[in-house]
Amino acid sequence: MGMDERIKELFQSVDNRDVNAFLGFLSDDVRFRFGNAEPVDGKANVGNVVRGFFESIKAFRHDVVEIWQKEDVVICHGVVTYTRKDSSTLSVPFANIFKLAGVSIREYLIFVDISELYK
Numbered sequence: 001m002g003m004d005e006r007i008k009e010l011f012q013s014v015d016n017r018d019v020n021a022f023l024g025f026l027s028d029d030v031r032f033r034f035g036n037a038e039p040v041d042g043k044a045n046v047g048n049v050v051r052g053f054f055e056s057i058k059a060f061r062h063d064v065v066e067i068w069q070k071e072d073v074v075i076c077h078g079v080v081t082y083t084r085k086d087s088s089t090l091s092v093p094f095a096n097i098f099k100l101a102g103v104s105i106r107e108y109l110i111f112v113d114i115s116e117l118y119k
Contacts, residue, residue: 004067006103007076011062017054023047027104034110046108057117059083062094074098082117090117 006025013021023043026032032046033039040049064078077095084090092113099107 003069003074007067007074007098008064010105011064015060015062017060019047019051019054022050025105026108027101027106030104030106030108032108035112035114056085057082058085058087072100074100080112082114084117090114092116 010022010025013025023046026043026046028043029041030043030046031039031041032049034049034053040046060083061081062078063080064076066078067074067076069075075095075097077093079091080094081089081091094110094112096111097107097109098105
């Protein structure tokens with residue numbers, strides 16, 4: 001499986017709100033940073049953070065526009081649409097940087113502005 005397909009499967013796991021499938025893409029010692037939040041280290045801790053975020057909204061949809069890879073770094077961008085608990089939506093651009101260890105993500109950086117998500 002090529003990296004483009006793997007990244008699309010990663011985003012599908014998020015859109016499906018499947019924490020276990022999502023964690024399967026990460027190395028055990030992953031460092032994860034969502035927007036301007038403090039980084040979280042370790043797969044178990046990332047699972048807790050992601051599970052809490054998934055529970056705070058109704059749904060996601062990621063539309064990936066482009067994916068680039070250079071050696072052990074993958075960069076992608078697109079638009080994510082969040083559906084809030086009240087069924088209203090927010091669509092914002094995102095960019096992610098993934099630093100790899102083999103096929104696992106060892107550093108997961110998300111650049112997105114969700115300041116309007118909980119308003």
